[in-house]
Amino acid sequence: MKMVKISVIALVMGLSFTSCNKDEEMATTPSLYDRLGGVSAISAVVDEFIGRVAANPDMVRTFQPLLTEVGEKGANSPRLISLRQNLIDQIGEASGGPQKYTGKSMVAAHTGMNITEVEFNSLAGNLSGALDKFSVPMTEKNELLTVIGSLKPSIVAK
Numbered sequence: 671m672k673m674v675k676i677s678v679i680a681l682v683m684g685l686s687f688t689s690c691n692k693d694e695e696m697a698t699t700p701s702l703y704d705r706l707g708g709v710s711a712i713s714a715v716v717d718e719f720i721g722r723v724a725a726n727p728d729m730v731r732t733f734q735p736l737l738t739e740v741g742e743k744g745a746n747s748p749r750l751i752s753l754r755q756n757l758i759d760q761i762g763e764a765s766g767g768p769q770k771y772t773g774k775s776m777v778a779a780h781t782g783m784n785i786t787e788v789e790f791n792s793l794a795g796n797l798s799g800a801l802d803k804f805s806v807p808m809t810e811k812n813e814l815l816t817v818i819g820s821l822k823p824s825i826v827a828k
């Protein structure tokens with residue numbers, strides 16, 4: 671009987687230590703947003719990403735209307751300003767930041783463009799390159815690319 675009591679106490683203590691450790695871990699691991707460096711770092715990555723997409727021959731087909739407007743209006747193109755802000759908000763929100771994405775759903779934004787898997791991967795490569803440019807560590811880079819990769823079924827045409 672004594673043995674059983676001791677085992678129960680040990681079990682309860684063990685459980686409470688385990689849950690305590692978990693709570694501590696959760697409280698001390700910063701969000702992906704913070705680990706990336708917050709909105710200023712995300713904005714710099716988005717700017718680099720947009721530059722790479724604009725120079726990517728695989729993107730000419732789909733981005734032609736935007737490229738034409740930027741050709742006419744330059745960096746003041748309302749379409750470019752809105753896309754940039756939407757990307758910052760989307761990445762900020764998805765990584766645990768205070769931003770709220772208010773753009774179209776991924777299905778609505780890309781429907782009718784007949785985006786292929788090759789095009790999707792090419793654009794993801796531009797994001798990966800932008801993250802490398804700012805030496806974002808492997809863990810954070812993979813976490814963000816996984817979040818973005820999960821959007822693939824909503825973007826690539828069936």
Ligand code: HEM
Nearest residue numbers: 732733736749753756757773774779785789790793818825
């Ligand atoms: C990697 C995942 C992608 C993300 C996170 C993403 C995100 C976005 C966002 C936030 C918008 C703006 C939506 C709005 O205006 O409300 C947008 C628009 C657009 N996306 Fe994507 N997108 C992705 C993949 C792609 C791919 C693979 C292509 C083409 C190959 C593409 C082509 C476009 C185009 C052409 C627009 C409209 C730009 C304009 O003319 O204003 N996107 N995307």
